[in-house]
Amino acid sequence: MEGGGRRVVAVGAGLAGLGAAQRLRGHGSLRLLEAAARAGGRVCTRPFASGLAEMGAHWIHGPSPGNPVFCLASRYGLLGPEAALEENQQVEAGGHPPMPSVTYGSSGKVLNPKAVREARDLFYALLASTRAFQGSKEPPWPSVGQYVRAEIARTVPTMAGGQEDARRLQLAVLAACLKLECCISGTHSMDLVALEPFGEYVSLPGLDCTFPGGYSSLAERLHSDLPEGTVLLNKAVRTIQWQGSFREEGDDARVFPVRVECEDGDAFLADHVIITVPLGFLKEHYEKFFQPPLPERKAQAIRNLGFGTNNKIFLEFEQPFWDPEQQLLEVVWEDESPLEEPSTDLEASWFKKLIGFVVLQPPEQHGHVLCGFIAGKxxxxxxxxxDAEVLSAMTRVLRTMTGNPSLPAPRSVLRSRWHSAPYTLGSYSYVAVGSSGDDIDVLAQPLPEDPRDPRPLQLLFAGEATHRTFYSTTHGALLSGWREAERLNQLFQVPVPAPQS
Structure with missing residues (x-):
């Protein structure tokens, strides 16, 4: 067997683990251990209403030739015809796809589109200006949130021609923009997101698109391409012992440096283990998960980086109350301002963090379904x-916004719960105040650290949180899996297998 019959175990069968397995095929023996009852990780499609609901990853962000998820999905024939259009691949959306939208205010009226647009343009200009601080030794503020708020405070007196009502409306829209940015960054507050490295994140060109057959169709295809028995489901790992000398019963000749012990008592000996578990899981368990403990530098990187929650609430309606061309219903609480402290009474006001609803398209496939986004605490x-409490709160919000107290309640609700998912403990990573892109690189470094170690690459690290410019994305996760497979391929001196169509 090529690769000297080396044994590789990957922990986690999300896109990073599946991607690593895809590139490692054909040498050594490979096992993918997945704690859940399905492969895909934070890619998770469920049936809802008459269509599908994406509980995790929703869009291909930047579907263009530089995006490996887009390229794989195209090759597998998993995308709709519009995704292949040349002009759609060239759109520079900057991570904020333009959608035909309507903005409702808490006074029960649709807000003036011109005023909303002006406030939003200001916000995006401020976000774009954060790039100037990349590499800065002394950024003016530690966080994106503090910088943006300081700039708003500086600009606001001259906004809206000095009219108080117009100024208040612009502040309310800016507060809503910050909430949306929390969803995009997967954080409770932009005050937690570091300013200096914020510009390192790279947005790819292309108009965000979805999978007609669900995002899980990609994970399923990657899974089914692997040899039978490669992926073991319901195999939660308890500890990874490395730097050891482990032998299998009845075979004293082979010594393995790593032993992976599962919750059910099974153990797997390996030469190399690729760890692709989410950063949220590592934050909670890294001290007990690795024996001996990780080097302090690696542990510090895990503690430094941010990992937050962004959830979705899907609502199905008998009939739509929105216009057919509307794709995004935004929600603005008109008494809010980014210059005032938000309420900390979660019980009374949690629903105000909701940024609004995306209309699932096309209705012929999905039924009349809205998908709300909400981040943080x-x-x-x-x-x-x-479910009944969430449904009731959403009904109140929609009745308030539309000014229609008898708006029919949704007929059903489905929501994600990523914070309480035991093997994820949140949604995705961000570069937190006190951390930098260097922490991402440290997290991605294989162990042992000494390049002269006779048993190299015992532990390799992949997953979205290990990709310096594409963290928080599926393409970052996939690329990180390929990166670690490539490391092993080079060690084994194995030619890269030709891509399977």
């Missing part, structure tokens, strides 16, 4: 409520 509080 409020999102985590939502996970503790019953």
């Amino acid at each position: 409020e999102s985590e509080h939502m996970e503790t409520l019953s």
